[in-house]
Amino acid sequence: GAVVSQHPSWVICKSGTSVKIECRSLDFQATTMFWYRQFPKQSLMLMATSNEGSKATYEQGVEKDKFLINHASLTLSTLTVTSAHPEDSSFYICSAEIAGGFYEQYFGPGTRLTVT
């Protein structure tokens, strides 16, 4: 149980285009989902917190107009990287908190984004 999927697992796009990453909780409902970014050999950096049906809360320094987050249902959140540039290349990971699970978060497998 407690499986989170992400799609796609890797994506290559040209500079200036937009990319959408999906995060789904497969076997539980998630009232809150989180989006992280991770650079090689570094820890996870929280980008934003999203709650179903409401606007995402972005961490300081994260451009909300560049990283659009939509939490459409209790099992789906999407991250859209708009007008991507090479510096946006990174490993993006989502996590989902089990509804009523008291902080228990499960992570997706991650999406490797490369912007050329």
Next chain:
Amino acid sequence: QQQVKQSPQSLIVQKGGISIINCAYENTAFDYFPWYQQFPGKGPALLIAIRPDVSEKKEGRFTISFNKSAKQFSLHIMDSQPGDSATYFCAAADKTSGSRLTFGEGTQLTVNP
């Protein structure tokens, strides 16, 4: 930002040995302390977690020891195996920040055969 300091940065252990990773925190409001295991190119996987009302929690070969007065917690991996070679992250959360996790810097564990 509230910090969680993790050590060591890297650790090499022989097969069958005990791996010990330590974390220290500052925020006394933290009330949830999970450990995650991450393999290269994969997302972190929840290993084990503890809440401050207990001093130790064991699940299989993995044990968390928690010292509330010292504001420290540690992960012990007994009978370490080459398959345990991965990066381990400690984290902490508190009610005032919702369920946002504050992560340690990570420990690269290598278990030699």
